[in-house]
Amino acid sequence: MKRIGILTSGGDAPGMNACIRASVRAALAKDIEILGIREGFAGLMSGDIVPLDRAAIRNIIHLGGTMLGTSRPEEFKTIEGRAKAIGVLADKGIEGLILIGGDGTFQGASLLSNGGNIKIVGVPGTIDNDCYGTDYTIGFDTAVNTALEAIDRIRDTADAHQRLFFIEVMGRHSGFIALKSGIASGAEEIIIPEAPMSPEELCRHITGYFGKGKRSIIIVVAEQGHAGTTLELARQVKCSIGFDARVCILGHIQRGGPPTARDRVLASRLGIAAVQALLNGKDGHMVGEVNGEVAYTPLEDTWNKTKKLDPNLTEMLEILTD
Numbered sequence: 001m002k003r004i005g006i007l008t009s010g011g012d013a014p015g016m017n018a019c020i021r022a023s024v025r026a027a028l029a030k031d032i033e034i035l036g037i038r039e040g041f042a043g044l045m046s047g048d049i050v051p052l053d054r055a056a057i058r059n060i061i062h063l064g065g066t067m068l069g070t071s072r073p074e075e076f077k078t079i080e081g082r083a084k085a086i087g088v089l090a091d092k093g094i095e096g097l098i099l100i101g102g103d104g105t106f107q108g109a110s111l112l113s114n115g116g117n118i119k120i121v122g123v124p125g126t127i128d129n130d131c132y133g134t135d136y137t138i139g140f141d142t143a144v145n146t147a148l149e150a151i152d153r154i155r156d157t158a159d160a161h162q163r164l165f166f167i168e169v170m171g172r173h174s175g176f177i178a179l180k181s182g183i184a185s186g187a188e189e190i191i192i193p194e195a196p197m198s199p200e201e202l203c204r205h206i207t208g209y210f211g212k213g214k215r216s217i218i219i220v221v222a223e224q225g226h227a228g229t230t231l232e233l234a235r236q237v238k239c240s241i242g243f244d245a246r247v248c249i250l251g252h253i254q255r256g257g258p259p260t261a262r263d264r265v266l267a268s269r270l271g272i273a274a275v276q277a278l279l280n281g282k283d284g285h286m287v288g289e290v291n292g293e294v295a296y297t298p299l300e301d302t303w304n305k306t307k308k309l310d311p312n313l314t315e316m317l318e319i320l321t322d
């Protein structure tokens with residue numbers, strides 16, 4: 001293999017730059033040319049491609065976002081769109097492609113792999129951590145810590161005013177961010193799609209907490225698909241028990257900012273592993289980390305199989321959220 005391409009796609013995640021940097025360094029160390037595809041699949045279809053050398057990836061390990069840009073173009077979902085991408089890859093002589101993103105990215109990539117002579121390796125980069133085949137995705141740890149810092153701040157003001165707060169965190173259809181940030185912040189309740197709770201039950205718990213003399217109550221809520229779902233839950237609780245409640249939707253603040261040390265190290269490890277996987281002839285796989293070791297998962301498993309929450313953490317909830 002003489003030339004590989006790299007792109008980031010879907011929602012950006014802190015650590016994507018660290019991953020790009022590591023892949024570039026790993027490729028150059030083996031005298032392989034590496035090209036950066038800008039704006040994700042949009043740049044792949046339009047041929048927005050630049051060579052990456054050591055200077056291009058200097059001093060980016062600490063930066064959030066992605067130096068290559070990202071996108072979610074509808075056109076790539078069409079046969080015509082993918083034909084354009086395959087044409088660009090052939091024109092540029094790209095033999096292997098590294099994609100940093102989530103399961104949606106890998107689903108799109110696998111269609112490319114079927115239609116051309118290109119080897120594809122995915123790297124899990126999403127704050128949601130909802131990728132089967134890796135214990136952690138790049139960006140998750142940073143998002144949890146960003147949410148945690150915000151929740152800690154809200155706790156101060158909630159306690160001062162004896163208030164009930166609903167704090168919505170991201171995570172798409174999964175509760176990984178809510179679970180970890182909720183446990184770490186000492187939230188009274190954590191509402192996640194994997195363990196739904198009726199508004200009636202939640203109201204009973206809230207009444208009980210104030211009855212026990214708590215000054216503030218923090219309910220961490222997973223967004224469950226789209227931002228703002230918590231507003232309706234808070235409205236229902238307010239109507240039922242009449243407590244004054246505030247809602248804080250943390251939103252995209254969780255996606256930005258410098259990656260944590262943990263994310264930088266994970267991203268560096270997987271960025272190198274992705275290049276090595278291509279050189280070893282791997283195709284149609286995601287490189288992840290399972291039990292501390294690099295692991296390869298067929299791309300289709302990343303969207304067909306569901307990653308479960310860690311039962312060691314969910315078991316703790318009954319004791320901790322009380």
Ligand code: F6P
Nearest residue numbers: 011126127128170171172225255
């Ligand atoms: O997948 C990452 C993520 O941040 C999700 O947590 C969230 O649901 C979604 O992307 C938001 O997407 P957008 O940036 O398009 O609003």
